[in-house]
Amino acid sequence: MQAYRRFDTNHAFSHAVKLAKEYQKELVVYEGLRMDYPWNSKRIHQFILEGMMENQTRADEIGITYWPYVETLKNPAKGLLKEISENAALVVTDDFPCFIIPEQTAKLAKKVNCQVLAIDGNSLLPFSSFERPASAARILRLWIHKELNRNYPTPNTTLWKKEELKELKELKELKSKSKPNKQIGFPKNPMALLEEIPFQNDVSPVKGVKGGRKEALRLLNEFIKNKLDQYGTKRSEPNRPELTATSGLSPYLHFGWIGLEEIFYAVLQHVTKGKWNPERMSHEKPGDRENFYSPSLSANMFLDELITWRDIGYLFFWKDKPKHINLNHLPDWVKANFKKHTKDHREYVYTLEQFENAKTHDELWNAAQTELVKTGKMHNYMRMLWGKKVIEWTNSYEEAFTILEHLNNKYAYDGRNPNSYTGILWCFGLFDRPWFPERNVFGNVRFMSSDSTKKKFKMNSYLEYIGELSGKSNSLFP
Numbered sequence: 052m053q054a055y056r057r058f059d060t061n062h063a064f065s066h067a068v069k070l071a072k073e074y075q076k077e078l079v080v081y082e083g084l085r086m087d088y089p090w091n092s093k094r095i096h097q098f099i100l101e102g103m104m105e106n107q108t109r110a111d112e113i114g115i116t117y118w119p120y121v122e123t124l125k126n127p128a129k130g131l132l133k134e135i136s137e138n139a140a141l142v143v144t145d146d147f148p149c150f151i152i153p154e155q156t157a158k159l160a161k162k163v164n165c166q167v168l169a170i171d172g173n174s175l176l177p178f179s180s181f182e183r184p185a186s187a188a189r190i191l192r193l194w195i196h197k198e199l200n201r202n203y204p205t206p207n208t209t210l211w212k213k214e215e216l217k218e219l220k221e222l223k224e225l226k227s228k229s230k231p232n233k234q235i236g237f238p239k240n241p242m243a244l245l246e247e248i249p250f251q252n253d254v255s256p257v258k259g260v261k262g263g264r265k266e267a268l269r270l271l272n273e274f275i276k277n278k279l280d281q282y283g284t285k286r287s288e289p290n291r292p293e294l295t296a297t298s299g300l301s302p303y304l305h306f307g308w309i310g311l312e313e314i315f316y317a318v319l320q321h322v323t324k325g326k327w328n329p330e331r332m333s334h335e336k337p338g339d340r341e342n343f344y345s346p347s348l349s350a351n352m353f354l355d356e357l358i359t360w361r362d363i364g365y366l367f368f369w370k371d372k373p374k375h376i377n378l379n380h381l382p383d384w385v386k387a388n389f390k391k392h393t394k395d396h397r398e399y400v401y402t403l404e405q406f407e408n409a410k411t412h413d414e415l416w417n418a419a420q421t422e423l424v425k426t427g428k429m430h431n432y433m434r435m436l437w438g439k440k441v442i443e444w445t446n447s448y449e450e451a452f453t454i455l456e457h458l459n460n461k462y463a464y465d466g467r468n469p470n471s472y473t474g475i476l477w478c479f480g481l482f483d484r485p486w487f488p489e490r491n492v493f494g495n496v497r498f499m500s501s502d503s504t505k506k507k508f509k510m511n512s513y514l515e516y517i518g519e520l521s522g523k524s525n526s527l528f529p
């Protein structure tokens with residue numbers, strides 16, 4: 052269990068159960084947390100560990116052999132996977148498109164003596180439905196809508212049923228002999244393990260932010276009940292979290308504690324009072340963002356972000372699974388544009404340290420960076436502005452990319468995700484079109500300004516929130 056860290060509504064786990072029954076072998080679920088991943092920190096580690104502890108409870112409920120493993124200096128992971136899979140008939144894992152996971156999977160396949168199956172449980176449609184990555188959201192939207200109308204997939208949205216649990220327990224009784232010598236399983240106080248890890252980054256966990264499936268389901272219910280109906284009109288407006296119309300689900304999707312399919316159904320059943328079925332999708336107008344899935348504008352706009360915008364990033368890396376992501380992934384028109392503007396004069400230039408400490412001249416940028424550092428999150432609109440300004444205020448496009456990648460992945464709970472990279476690359480023009488007039492540094496890449504953001508939205512409430520986060524009584528920026 053590397054990417055989709057849950058037992059319910061999980062394609063890889065369901066497939067593993069099916070195969071274990073066929074082979075009549077015990078099914079062992081291994082969930083590891085290594086200590087050396089890039090941008091590791093106590094913030095991210097604690098978040099993942101909370102989810103693992105919940106998985107232990109769920110594994111006990113459904114009767115599955117679950118081997119959680121937290122690597123520490125005293126208990127290093129070297130050789131562990133080989134040892135675990137020594138007697139395995141087969142290994143099933145996730146086919147996740149980026150960060151360390153594709154390389155981990157490839158290495159695993161080389162190490163073990165059995166077949167390794169990587170299952171694509173990333174989205175509603177299997178990514179093999181698409182011949183190639185899409186160059187713009189409108190193109191992928193059309194492909195997705197047409198494919199859903201043509202071949203609606205059987206979703207994996209239900210929890211394990213009573214009769215299935217009996218079968219799972221029977222699988223557990225087929226005891227395997229693979230338990231390794233390493234310390235598998237949790238000690239009495241699993242959180243104490245965090246003190247035994249030399250984190251490379253000093254980033255603290257955020258009070259009140261909790262990892263795991265229960266929190267993901269709570270956020271989904273809260274979103275549907277209190278925010279969904281405003282999503283169509285208010286989703287872009289930055290505000291304090293309780294007043295934004297967005298769901299806050301991206302970290303939970305990233306760690307796989309909730310599945311895209313279950314969000315999709317919960318939203319559609321809510322807006323159709325339980326009457327949704329695939330026939331209700333718009334067969335006349337595939338590609339119509341506002342009207343495709345249901346009669347509710349808000350639900351359609353939300354599902355478009357959840358499916359089209361999320362998938363465009365996942366699909367972008369899914370086939371090639373590049374080890375290094377950089378500006379070479381940009382389209383030719385952007386590259387030509389940057390070539391022309393590379394030497395343009397920059398009015399402001401900041402170092403990584405100045406950016407990281409929110410020490411620019413721009414109050415909105417500093418606010419967004421403060422939100423990221425203090426909460427591990429940043430509102431989508433602010434994220435776009437945040438990325439654009441780093442491009443404007445660094446001496447080279449490459450340096451801007453490195454700074455954005457570093458800050459996003461170091462602080463954000465949802466970082467290290469395909470959408471981290473496509474979100475950042477979007478700021479450089481990926482999936483976008485040329486904009487006019489041609490500008491300094493950006494050329495024809497879309498430009499964003501803090502002044503227009505302030506004109507577009509009432510920013511007081513957001514800025515007050517950031518002020519509170521920084522321990523200042525009223526506003527961060529008097």
Ligand SMILES: Cc1cc2nc3c(=O)[nH]c(=O)nc-3n(C[C@H](O)[C@H](O)[C@H](O)COP(=O)(O)OP(=O)(O)OC[C@H]3O[C@@H](n4cnc5c(N)ncnc54)[C@H](O)[C@@H]3O)c2cc1C
Nearest residue numbers: 297298299300301356357360361431438465466470471474
């Ligand atoms: C510079 C930059 C960096 C980004 N880094 C990340 C990142 O590290 N991880 C990440 O998951 N997203 C990233 N995004 C995309 C987007 O900002 C987040 O997915 C969104 O803000 C998550 O908040 P939410 O869950 O409340 O979204 P909601 O608005 O409630 O949307 C629901 C879900 O739809 C998907 N989604 C929504 N908006 C987008 C979008 N613009 N692009 C892709 N998927 C979207 C997410 O999975 C999200 O959880 C980045 C965008 C930019 C511009």
